[in-house]
Amino acid sequence: MQQVASAVLYIGLVLLALWIIRAFLPAVGWACVIAIALWPVLRKIEDHSWFTGRTTLIAIILTVAIALLVVLPVAIGIGQASHEAHDLLVWFKSVQENGIAMPDIVQRLPFGSQQVAAWWQANLAQPLRESPAMKGLHGEAVVTFGRHFGARAVRILVVFGFMLVTLFVIFQAGPRLSGALLKGAQRAFGSNGAQLLERMAAAVRGTVAGLVVVGIGEGALLGVAYGLAGVPHAALLGFVTAVAAMLPFCAPIVFCAAALWLFVQGMVAWAIGLAVFGFVVVFIAEHFVRPVIIGNSTRLPFLLVLFGILGGAETFGLLGLFIGPALMTVLMVLWKDWVQ
Known part of the structure; x- marks a missing residue:
């Protein structure tokens, strides 16, 4: 009974502390x-x-x-x-x-x-x-x-x-913090807890790499397209596209606005070409390149990576882009432990 009471007290204090710093x-x-x-x-x-x-x-x-x-x-x-x-x-x-x-x-x-x-x-x-x-x-x-x-x-x-x-x-x-976290996870959940924490950290790193690398790639390709199409401030617009591309499905807002500007200026062919090229780049990046980068680093299937990114963003906002794949990693590890 004392152990149960202590556990309840610790959980209550942790929740109270989180509520204070919410x-x-x-x-x-x-x-x-x-x-x-x-x-x-x-x-x-x-x-x-x-x-x-x-x-x-x-x-x-x-x-x-x-x-x-x-x-x-x-x-x-x-x-x-x-x-x-x-x-x-x-x-x-x-x-x-x-x-x-x-x-x-x-x-x-x-x-x-x-x-x-x-x-x-x-x-x-x-x-x-x-x-x-x-x-x-x-x-x-x-x-x-x-x-x-x-x-x-x-x-x-x-x-x-x-x-x-x-x-x-x-x-x-520095290392003192990481060592303390691993020691605490191992003491609370055993060796599996420490490994799970490391897998979650790897999932976050993979997600950051996938978002940043793919975003820079989309921004560079579309920046070149802006320059060829004659859109003003192509370099700055390419940078804005790169930042937007780090968020799933946000890059079309930028290049569609650029295509609309070209359309209003009477450059219909360039507008259609820019829009088509942008959607092709975004489709390949969002559905193939980004899930592969994140999945390879976390050993997650493509579908779990996609659900983790989109579901996390919908639930937790921008921070959910990183929380989602980490939670999917936890789910995958628990499933493997269960079936073995």
């Missing part, structure tokens, strides 16, 4: 994912003679590198947007007064041209301040949207800051 769990989760992915790099750096015993310096270098990897692209994107802000403001004032002229390509559509032309004339061809399509964009709605967007941005910055602090602490702990 607002910081996303930051801790992201820090753990990044630390697991970079753990082999950390061990290689520690093995170098120059960094022996300098765990704090190693932690600072890796944490600053992660911060710059996120901050620099965002800063570049904001800087590029600021250069375009003046022209965009002038264009917006012009369409408010004069509306948006209907492109000639609408009249040459194979079907639906009359319906599209009628809608365009009713909503966009006239001054936008009087257009029915703009009635919902009144001042109060814009202010409310700006307030929600600002609160969301502040929350993301706070989570990012706490993630960096947590990541620094994890890197500074």
Whole structure:
């Protein structure tokens, strides 16, 4: 009875502690994912003679590198947007007064041209301040949207800051932390528990590798396609595509927007070619390349990898992209232990 009471007390205290820090769990989760992915790099750096015993310096270098990897692209994107802000403001004032002229390509559509032309004339061809399509964009709605967007941005910055602090602490702990985790898992669940923890870490590393490698590949291929098609800022757009491609099925949003721009400019063949090429690249990457990379590192079947990525993202958000395959690894290990 004392053992049962102690177990209940420990579980209750753990749940209470998790409830207290529930607002910081996303930051801790992201820090753990990044630390697991970079753990082999950390061990290689520690093995170098120059960094022996300098765990704090190693932690600072890796944490600053992660911060710059996120901050620099965002800063570049904001800087590029600021250069375009003046022209965009002038264009917006012009369409408010004069509306948006209907492109000639609408009249040459194979079907639906009359319906599209009628809608365009009713909503966009006239001054936008009087257009029915703009009635919902009144001042109060814009202010409310700006307030929600600002609160969301502040929350993301706070989570990012706490993630960096947590990541620094994890890197500074180094091998002591990994050894303590393995020892705790082995003491609680036996040797199988330690092996299961290692398999879960391998699943997270494989998922990170699959998402990043495939995302960079898609961004590079589509960046070249943007340049050939004549899309402006092809390099920046390719980078945005690479970031979007790290999330399942998000890359089509970017290259479809680029194809739509080409279509509006009258370059129909380039627009269709870019859209078709983009969907082919995404289909091959999402259904074959990414599951193979993740499955080879975790020894998971293709279907479990796919279900783990999509189901994890739907259940836990972006963090679920890494939690899902790890849980599928646990399921696979438990199944093998059961049938043996």
